[in-house]
Amino acid sequence: MNKGTGVGTGPTAAAAAAAAQKQKTMMQRVETDIAVIVDNFTQLVNVAQVNDPPVRNSQESFMMEMRAARMVQAADSLLKLVSELKQTAIFSGFASLNDHVEQRTTEFNQQAERTDRMLARIGEEAAASLKELESHYYSSAQRTPDTA
């Protein structure tokens, strides 16, 4: 994120602090989610031991389902975080956006100038062609009606 890296280059101190806080929050979320995934997966592996009482096995199966659901939930949370990061990249990449806008503006201005020059050239060529055609037309005998 540009806001997080460019401290003194443009954004204000409040915006930089907000960006840092947001970054910290996201990192905490990432760590939390990954910790949840790891813990639950560890528990799943530990529960692999077969116990004598069948009742305990049923209890463990319910627990495994719960931990699996928690893992999936944590993965979904990570994906949402990735979406947020993408949105932040889209809407906060001001430097790249501005560069791109300037580049496009320059391209369009150049294209406009080229178009104007081309139009002027077309006008000049049309005028020259018109002059030549008029000269040929009025010099030819076809344009005069038959006079008896």
Added chain:
Amino acid sequence: MDGNLEISLDKLPIKRLESIEENGVERYPSDSSYDEKRVSLIRRIDFAWALEDDEERERKKRQKKSSKDASATWQWQSMVENLQLAHQELSVIIDLINTVDANDAVTVAGMTRPKPLPNEVLSDLAASAATKLQCYRQLGKYFKQSAKALEEQIAREARFYGALIRLQQNWKVKRQRLASAASSSEGFIIDLFDNSLYDSAAMCRPSSLSTIRVDHDSAGMLAINLPPNSCRSLHFGFLGVHSADIPKELGKIRTRGSVEQCTREREKESVSDDEYIKETHTLLREVHQSIFDDQVFEMLNREAFNQSIGVNVTGIRENYLQLSIGQGNTLFISLVPSSKGDDQDAANTQDSESAIVPLDSFDNVKLEEGKHGTSKRKWGFPNRTSCEIYLQQIVHEHAFVKAKDKPNLSGTRVSGQSGKDGPGLLGHFCLSLAHRIFSNRVLVELENVVCRVPYLHLMTHPTWHSQTSSWTIFLKVPQSILHAESQSLKSDFQNMKDAVKSQFRTKVVVNDDRINVEGDGAPNVVSLFKRSSENISSVNKYECDLADLPVIILLQAASQVICWLHEEALMVGIKTNRDFLCLTFELEQGDTVSLVAHVNPEDIKGGITWWLVMEDGSTDDWKLQMDMYDGASEYRKFLGHLTLDVLYSTLMDLVSLCGGGRNH
């Protein structure tokens, strides 16, 4: 159990004499204790039937085994049998427990778990392991399904954000804060409003299409859905020439319709993401153009209510403006909604034919040449598409470009289109169109004249000004005459002089609706009253009407021919008198012979005819008697339409006649 029910009868619970001793003592059986009674009751339960059944079952099993060794056995048969045995045993135990419960005499003292057999331990362990394995397998399936769903979600988001990033390269994408959480659309909008003109008095109302919501379609790709007929386009035409109901041509509607159709049919996987993004760009461009057309129309509406030069509103209604631009011409500007492209193919084809032809007005002229009646009103209308483009261009240039170039410090924005100082944009547009129509008519008249006179050439001078047009009519002396003259002359100075006079020019300039004619070769006006012409070529400038233009041009050309003949005669040493359209040679005894030009714009064979008029010295009347048209008079002869070569030959004949007469 068997069908036969065995019944056992208990003895009556009375004391029965067991024995009598010799001494007469009666002995009764001792009373059994409670425990003994219970045990006896338990012993009365007959398990023989169960044992018999077991023995019979084993016997049958052996028989079956022996009989069915060759055939295939069901793999679960043994398990079924074991389960049945277990069920029977459980039934027995349950019956026993129920009997014990029902009978207060017998109670269960305690139960001990039987010592498990080795195979039972292993089978329990195997069952537990299988159960756990099954749990893990279910977990695995769950994880796979979740992974697949998450992958699909990742792919959908990648497509969506990839497309959004690509759209952001060209459009302003904003994030919309939604009140409801967990919405599937993430709340993105595309802002098409140009806020640089927000402070402008001309455009302060953003269009309803300025913000477009970005949605998801069923495939996860971003989708832009517009309400039908939300886009409108500018429609321009001339009243009486173009219909106000014909929708916009040039395939714009077809483009919009096809793009909307593509967005509706987005489910087809054959359309790649690149093509879809291109179509989305096209759709957004169409919407942007529609917004621009709305702004143009709004600006024109505002200017129509301000009195300015060139603006004369004759009709107004919703999304429709009608203006009169003078000379009986009326135009209309309207906003029409984009209709379905498929239904307008015929109209588009018809309109495209008329749109492609650049000078359809001139085609009408060629077809209707000679008819100068009511068809005159249809002449000279410029191409409708070019007018639309011109209107959009001047609005864009004067409203958008100038607004962005001006500094934002000034509080009041001077648009430069106030009616007090001059025509605004609309006035300028109307004046330009009026001039264009008028200049086309002028050109038609000029061409009609020039085409009929072989020695006149017309040349167009593009002025690149919207309200000024210019032409030059050249009267060129043929090359052969020049070459013949150059052989008789000795000095280069004379050659140069002849080269300068080898052509006469008449310049026609149209400013708005004023025709200015400027030509050389006419005699000095003052000398006309003195009945003598000074040998000075002067340039005449005057204005005229459209109706008088052909006559003026023909008069100018005829006077230039007379001027040229006069110079030729002077060059060979013959003094002649030149009037406006008459060249007079003096013969002996005061007789004169004159070569007179007669112009007639209605003459389709040529506008200039020539007469030869002879006057004797006693005649004081210089005027031609035009009622003798056939030239049969002894004083005048009709020569007809003559080329410059023939005129030169005629001149030489007259010169020789003058010279021969003098010699005599």
